[in-house]
Amino acid sequence: MxxxxxxxxxxxxxxxxxxxxxxxxxxxxxxxxxxxxxxxxxxxxxxxxxxxxxxxxxxxxxxxxxxxxxxxxxxxxxxxxxxxxxxxxxxxxxxxxxxxxxxxxxxxxxxxxxxxxxxxxxxxxxxxxxxxxxxxxxxxxxxxxxxxxxxxxxxxxxxxxxxxxxxxxxxxxxxxxxxxxxxxxxxxxxxxxxxxxxxxxxxxxxxxxxxxxxxxxxxxxxxxxxxxxxxxxxxxxxxxxxxxxGVSKDKVTIVYDTMHGSTTKMAQAIAEGVMEGGCQVKFCLLKDGRYEGVHRSDVVTDVLDSKAVIVGSSTLQDEYLPTVAGFMSYLRGLKPGRLTQKKKGFAFGSHGGHGGAVKLIDADLKTAGIEIFRDPIEVYYRPDESEIKLCHDAGKAIAEAVKTK
Ligand SMILES: [Fe+2]
Ligand SMILES: [Fe+2]
CATH class of the missing domain: 3.60.15.10 (Ribonuclease Z/Hydroxyacylglutathione hydrolase-like)
Structure with missing residues (x-):
């Protein structure tokens, strides 16, 4: 050798x-x-x-x-x-x-x-x-x-x-x-x-x-x-x-998991809004059993490179999906709030029963030092037209707020 x-x-x-x-x-x-x-x-x-x-x-x-x-x-x-x-x-x-x-x-x-x-x-x-x-x-x-x-x-x-x-x-x-x-x-x-x-x-x-x-x-x-x-x-x-x-691109990372695709619909609407608002999108499905997900160690690399991070999950047994729970635990530990320039974000997701995932995500984002941009967006079962528009507009608003002027 x-x-x-x-x-x-x-x-x-x-x-x-x-x-x-x-x-x-x-x-x-x-x-x-x-x-x-x-x-x-x-x-x-x-x-x-x-x-x-x-x-x-x-x-x-x-x-x-x-x-x-x-x-x-x-x-x-x-x-x-x-x-x-x-x-x-x-x-x-x-x-x-x-x-x-x-x-x-x-x-x-x-x-x-x-x-x-x-x-x-x-x-x-x-x-x-x-x-x-x-x-x-x-x-x-x-x-x-x-x-x-x-x-x-x-x-x-x-x-x-x-x-x-x-x-x-x-x-x-x-x-x-x-x-x-x-x-x-x-x-x-x-x-x-x-x-x-x-x-x-x-x-x-x-x-x-x-x-x-x-x-x-x-x-x-x-x-x-x-x-x-x-x-x-x-x-x-x-x-x-x-x-x-915390120097980063005009980029927004959307990270989520879904049970039956409702949260995906919300994520897609947010992504369309972000693009209209003038930022690049990184779209990260953690895993839903049908698609190969993006690994959390790659997602956080995009988070570092982004000005905002938007996290979604369906609710399972009043909790977030385990993939999202794992990601949020990882993000809390990394504490991106310690970077000089803070990142913005919010939570979203669909639920059938009582809900619960978005509240957990919202609290975790705060713990991680992400500035909360708006209230969580929570949808009962399938998102209707007005809720899709709400997601779209939220994506556009956050992109416009974070992009370099
Ligand atoms: Fe080492
Ligand atoms: Fe080491």
């Missing part, structure tokens, strides 16, 4: 997980666990892989040096997709110094038997000189995205190793953004941000300001998943700022 060179003495030695299709509810076309090797007077391994992928990493390290010649390990993040190789590495290299945050030490201790591990706790600004004109600088990044998270910066080569931040779930033969296609990589980065980073938006903006204040050059951003940003390093950093600010 081959390593990939980023710069003189800097290599990607990670693992490709071609077959992964679901990562705690996030659909993905495979991923990579990126580990990096810096060689010279001192040899450093930055991060490892998910358990079971460490041999792939070791084979790639062997392409450059004997793994027994690793002098230091940097562990930016406790989560197992980046630390799963540590038990094997510490067994191969007893006493190897492991550089991580204090919360990293605690977190590793809850995952592995670390009593013999040689931790070196680092804080923001601490450096590790490697000799031969290479220095590592550590930057704590608590809650980006775990309490233990840390960025590592290779000063002379201006390469940032931010672990999960700026990552994308892609399994590809290409290691760099320009080889894979910058636009395509950005789409995957946006999905990653939508599903993992939205609730952290205020922290992202603070961290970006901190990094800007350091006035350091960043030639390459080498995250722990997906391709390395070498052509678009500035672009992905700017995109994180834009996404955190």
């Amino acid at each position: 081959k390593a990939t060179k980023l710069a003189e003495g800097v290599y990607w030695v990670g693992a490709i997980d071609w077959n992964l299709r679901d990562y705690h509810g996030y659909t993905l076309p495979g991923t990579t666990y990126n580990a990096y090797l810096i060689t010279g007077e001192k040899n450093v391994l930055i991060d490892t892989t998910y358990p079971g992928f460490e041999n792939q990493m070791l084979e790639r390290i062997k392409d450059v040096i004997d793994p027994l010649k690793i002098d230091y390990v940097v562990a930016n993040h406790v989560e197992m997709d980046h630390s799963g190789g540590l038990p094997k590495i510490t067994k191969m290299l007893p006493g190897v110094p492991i550089y991580c945050t204090q919360l990293g030490v605690e977190g590793f201790g809850r995952h592995y038997d670390t009593k013999d591990w040689n931790f070196h706790v680092v804080k923001t600004g601490d450096t590790l000189p490697l000799g031969g004109g290479k220095t590592l600088v550590f930057v704590e990044a608590p809650m980006l995205h775990w309490p233990d998270s840390m960025f590592t910066y290779l000063a002379e080569d201006e390469i940032l190793f931010p672990n999960d931040a700026f990552g994308q779930h892609i399994a590809s033969s290409e290691r760099f953004d320009d080889e894979f296609g910058v636009d395509e990589a950005m789409k995957h980065a946006q999905k990653f941000f939508a599903n993992l980073i939205i609730p952290l938006a205020p922290k992202v903006l603070k961290k970006l300001a901190e990094v800007t204040d350091l006035k350091i050059g960043i030639k390459m951003v080498a995250p722990s998943h997906g391709v390395i940003w070498r052509k678009n390093a500035g672009g992905i950093i700017q995109a994180y700022a834009d996404w955190s600010h």
Whole structure:
């Protein structure tokens, strides 16, 4: 197996997980666990892989040096997709110094038997000189995205190793953004941000300001998943700022599920209104047993990219349909209200008995930080002509309210 060179003495030695299709509810076309090797007077391994992928990493390290010649390990993040190789590495290299945050030490201790591990706790600004004109600088990044998270910066080569931040779930033969296609990589980065980073938006903006204040050059951003940003390093950093600010298209995402098609009729009327109002529509049926639905991890990517989100459900046993319940739980957790620019939305749906779904959706939208644009639209059984018009007009009104003037 081959390593990939980023710069003189800097290599990607990670693992490709071609077959992964679901990562705690996030659909993905495979991923990579990126580990990096810096060689010279001192040899450093930055991060490892998910358990079971460490041999792939070791084979790639062997392409450059004997793994027994690793002098230091940097562990930016406790989560197992980046630390799963540590038990094997510490067994191969007893006493190897492991550089991580204090919360990293605690977190590793809850995952592995670390009593013999040689931790070196680092804080923001601490450096590790490697000799031969290479220095590592550590930057704590608590809650980006775990309490233990840390960025590592290779000063002379201006390469940032931010672990999960700026990552994308892609399994590809290409290691760099320009080889894979910058636009395509950005789409995957946006999905990653939508599903993992939205609730952290205020922290992202603070961290970006901190990094800007350091006035350091960043030639390459080498995250722990997906391709390395070498052509678009500035672009992905700017995109994180834009996404955190809630910058989005003149677009409205309509997401719903239906029992017998009444809620679909309402959704279609709303969509027609949105188009007339001058916004693009993203139409997301979650699943109704006849149609293949759009997965919630893709829906939230469109929500991030939209100025409004309209959610509908038929009522089942006084509740929303389970697909919509799952989506709303996911949206509540992501807290899009933490983005600087708030999104607008409202609830709609049909019911037979007492109803109930739209009230639940309305409450969830509020909890998620979506600004309620209007009262929920609730229809008894099938929507009649006037109710279809009501849906249409509501779609048109929200589009006109959110579109760029
Ligand atoms: Fe993580
Ligand atoms: Fe990760």
